[in-house]
Amino acid sequence: MPHSILAAAGLAVFSFICNLPLGRWRATVKKFSANWFLAVHLSIPLIIFLRVRLGLSAWDIPLNLAAAVAGQMLGGSQGRSREKQVYTKSLD
Known part of the structure; x- marks a missing residue:
């Protein structure tokens, strides 16, 4: 059981x-x-x-989905702030 928890957490981080x-x-x-x-x-x-290769069940899908959405949201905010910095530097 701890191995599958570690695999699920590792896949969520990935x-x-x-x-x-x-x-x-x-x-x-x-x-x-x-x-x-x-x-x-x-x-x-x-x-x-x-997920399939690690032998994780379908119960791990919500955790992976939440981690992926969180990565998309944080990456999107970083992309927007970077784009804003480039835009303001071009105005100077």
Whole structure:
């Protein structure tokens, strides 16, 4: 049992970290464009593959989904703040 908890926590951390750069990218492209959908969904096949490979159950999906969404949100806020900094520097 502790092994599966460790695997689930590790996959959740991986989901979060994997979605940080994707969230940054998502924040810089037009909403609902092809690139936007790619940025949102690109990590899903890898996360599903790892979940199955690690032998985790479907009960771990909400944890992975929450971690992925949190990574997207934090990465998106980082992308928007970076874009704002570039914009204000170009005005100076």
